[in-house]
Amino acid sequence: xxxxxxxxxxxxxxxxxxxxxxxxxxxxxxxxxxxxxxxxxxxxxxxxxxxxxxxxxxxxxxxxxxxxxxxxxxxxxxxxxxxxxxxxxxxxxxxxxxxxxxxxxxxxxxxxxxxxxxxxxxxxxxxxxxxxxxxxxxxxxxxxxxxxxxxxxxxxxxxxxxxxxxxxxxxxxxxxxxxxxxxxxxxxxxxxxxxxxxxxxxxxxxxxxxxxxxx
Numbered sequence: 742x743x744x745x746x747x748x749x750x751x752x753x754x755x756x757x758x759x760x761x762x763x764x765x766x767x768x769x770x771x772x773x774x775x776x777x778x779x780x781x782x783x784x785x786x787x788x789x790x791x792x793x794x795x796x797x798x799x800x801x802x803x804x805x806x807x808x809x810x811x812x813x814x815x816x817x818x819x820x821x822x823x824x825x826x827x828x829x830x831x832x833x834x835x836x837x838x839x840x841x842x843x844x845x846x847x848x849x850x851x852x853x854x855x856x857x858x859x860x861x862x863x864x865x866x867x868x869x870x871x872x873x874x875x876x877x878x879x880x881x882x883x884x885x886x887x888x889x890x891x892x893x894x895x896x897x898x899x900x901x902x903x904x905x906x907x908x909x910x911x912x913x914x915x916x917x918x919x920x921x922x923x924x925x926x927x928x929x930x931x932x933x934x935x936x937x938x939x940x941x942x943x944x945x946x947x948x949x950x951x952x953x954x955x956x
Contacts, residue, residue: 754809755843756836760796764842771846774810775818775854813843818851887912 761767770792777784784792784807793803813830831840871892878886889910912920 754805755813755831756839757796757798757802757806758810758843759836759839760798762795766795767842768846768850771810771814771843772850772854774807775814775850776857777807778811778815778858814847814854817847818854885914887914887917 758767758770761770784804789800789803789807792798792807793800796803796806798806816830828844873892874890876888876890878888880886889912891908891910893906893908
């Protein structure tokens, strides 16, 4: 029930995009929101004032729209794990033409936004690891146990989230072996690609307008 109410409220805020002067304005607005996902001081008062003026909104409406759009972009394009079902981000009854336009923008820009996020040092809305520590416990007639401590930054560049900044994980020797083997594979995959393979798009523009079909 609460989740459905939240989706309806967010959908109501996103429908304020109906006041955008053009499809290009929607494209550019969502591109800006993608960049602001990792800016803890966004949106600035001047940004909200400019948004309100461009879209013909009251300041409070501009803030609601910006907040909903940032969450939408983060969930659909910048979240970790399997690709989010974009359809699920919109409540029943959401304006269909606007929904189609937003989904087209997200689909067209997703890889560009992720590349930009990676260039800035992040690619998801997950907490970032600051440091780690460990302790090994040896009990008589028992297998050694590892207690792994992870210090997390839950707010830098992301929306603050609840939870302790330190997380403890208990691992057996066997679990540690499996984890280290997995980390070794990840380390190999995370090596920087050859220079010629890293061709990242540098900024968002309004080119989508020519590519969007009539909705």
